[in-house]
Amino acid sequence: MAAYRFEESQLDPFISAVAKRYHLFAPVRTDAVRFQEVSDGEAIDLSENSYLPIKEFFFAKQHVLFAFHGANLTLPIDLVEPRVFFGVRRCDLNALAHQDLVFMQEPGDPHYAQRREASVLIGYHCLEPPSPHCFCSSMNLQDCQDLMFVPREGYFLVEEGSERGKRLIHDFPRYFRETEEALREEDRRTPGADGLATTDIAALYDEEGWGERARDCLSCGACTVLCPTCYCYEIHDEVELADVHRGSRNRCWSSCQLKEFSRVAGDQCFRESRSDRFRHRIYHQLEYFRERYNVTLCTGCGRCISYCPTRIDWVDMINRMVASAS
Ligand code: SF4
Ligand code: SF4
Structure with a gap:
C-alpha cells in the first residue's frame, strides 16, 4: 500500500476542500465529542474518541424497511449522497467491518449497503489510549479503512487502504506527497491498550x-x-x-x-x-x-x-x- 506525507498545517485547508465536494463528518466537541457534518477543520476535536460511534450513520436507529398498500410493496431506500468520515478510530473502523458481516452478506440489507457504498472512511490512529478503558490491542484488529492518518511530529503519515482511498488522494493531490516511509507494526496497535487477559472465555x-x-x-x-x-x-x-x-x-x-x-x-x-x-x-x-x-x-x-x-x-x-x- 502506498504511503504519503501530509503536513499537519494542511489539515484545515484539506478539510475545507473535501467538504466542498462531499458531506464531511468528523468528531466535534459539543456537550461531548460527536461526529457531525463540518465545513472546515476548526471545530474538529481529535483529543478523545467520540461518545457515540458512527454506527447510526449506517445502521439507522429507526428505519422503514418497506411500505405496503394491499399486496403492493415498495422499498423506500433513501439515497445517501457521497460522504467522507474523517477521524474514525481503529476500534470503530473494525466495528463497522463486523457490522458488514451481518448486513452485507447475502441476502444483504440494501439500506445499509447503500450507505456503505456512499462512504469513504478516513482513520485516525491513536498513539495512546484515549480512555483508561480502551483495550483494542487485545482484540487483533485489522486494517479496514480507506485511508489511515498516523500522527507524526508536525505531519501525518497516511496509508492507502483501498481503491476508494486511493481515488480520494487522486482527487486532492496537492495535500499528499508520496514517501518511502512505511507504517511499522507498532503503528497498527496502541501501546497500553491491551488490558483484557483473554478473549477465550x-x-x-x-x-x-x-x-x-x-x-x-x-x-x-x-x-x-x-x-x-x-x-x-x-x-x-x-x-x-x-x-x-x-x-x-x-x-x-x-x-x-x-x-x-x-x-x-x-x-x-x-x-x-x-x-x-x-x-x-x-x-x-x-x-x-x-x-x-x-x-x-x-x-x-x-x-x-x-x-x-x-x-x-x-x-x-x-x-x-x-x-x-x-
Ligand atoms: S451493563 Fe451497565 S450500561 Fe449495560 S445495561 Fe447494565 S447497567 Fe446499563
Ligand atoms: S468495549 Fe466492546 S462490547 Fe464494549 S462498547 Fe466497545 S466494542 Fe462494544
Missing part, C-alpha cells in the same frame, strides 16, 4: 465471578446503544388507521439487555435475570459471533465500561476469573 461460563458485579446491572441498555458493534433490533408494523391496507414495516434498535427482547410467545422469557442478560452480552461479543463469523465482535473501544451508570468493568471481571482459575 468458553470455560468461564459457570464461574461465580459473573454474579459479583453483574448483579449491579440496571438493564438500562446504555452499553448496547453506545457499542459500535451491537446490532440487536426489533421489527414492528404500522398501519394507517384511515386505511388499514396501507402501512409500513419498521426496524428500530433494541438491546439484549432489555427483558422484553428475550420474551417470546406464551410469555416465556429465556434470560430472566439481569445478570444472565449481562453475561449473554459478553458471550455474544467474545464467543458467539466468533463461532459464526470467525472474528470477535467486540473491538475494545471501552465505551460500555466508561459510560455504564454503575461502572461495571467486565474486562476486570474476566481478568479476575482468569487469574483465580489458573
Whole structure:
C-alpha cells in the first residue's frame, strides 16, 4: 500500500476542500465529542474518541424497511449522497467491518449497503489510549479503512487502504506527497491498550465471578446503544388507521439487555435475570459471533465500561476469573 506525507498545517485547508465536494463528518466537541457534518477543520476535536460511534450513520436507529398498500410493496431506500468520515478510530473502523458481516452478506440489507457504498472512511490512529478503558490491542484488529492518518511530529503519515482511498488522494493531490516511509507494526496497535487477559472465555461460563458485579446491572441498555458493534433490533408494523391496507414495516434498535427482547410467545422469557442478560452480552461479543463469523465482535473501544451508570468493568471481571482459575 502506498504511503504519503501530509503536513499537519494542511489539515484545515484539506478539510475545507473535501467538504466542498462531499458531506464531511468528523468528531466535534459539543456537550461531548460527536461526529457531525463540518465545513472546515476548526471545530474538529481529535483529543478523545467520540461518545457515540458512527454506527447510526449506517445502521439507522429507526428505519422503514418497506411500505405496503394491499399486496403492493415498495422499498423506500433513501439515497445517501457521497460522504467522507474523517477521524474514525481503529476500534470503530473494525466495528463497522463486523457490522458488514451481518448486513452485507447475502441476502444483504440494501439500506445499509447503500450507505456503505456512499462512504469513504478516513482513520485516525491513536498513539495512546484515549480512555483508561480502551483495550483494542487485545482484540487483533485489522486494517479496514480507506485511508489511515498516523500522527507524526508536525505531519501525518497516511496509508492507502483501498481503491476508494486511493481515488480520494487522486482527487486532492496537492495535500499528499508520496514517501518511502512505511507504517511499522507498532503503528497498527496502541501501546497500553491491551488490558483484557483473554478473549477465550468458553470455560468461564459457570464461574461465580459473573454474579459479583453483574448483579449491579440496571438493564438500562446504555452499553448496547453506545457499542459500535451491537446490532440487536426489533421489527414492528404500522398501519394507517384511515386505511388499514396501507402501512409500513419498521426496524428500530433494541438491546439484549432489555427483558422484553428475550420474551417470546406464551410469555416465556429465556434470560430472566439481569445478570444472565449481562453475561449473554459478553458471550455474544467474545464467543458467539466468533463461532459464526470467525472474528470477535467486540473491538475494545471501552465505551460500555466508561459510560455504564454503575461502572461495571467486565474486562476486570474476566481478568479476575482468569487469574483465580489458573
Ligand atoms: S451493563 Fe451497565 S450500561 Fe449495560 S445495561 Fe447494565 S447497567 Fe446499563
Ligand atoms: S462490547 Fe464494549 S468495549 Fe466492546 S466494542 Fe462494544 S462498547 Fe466497545
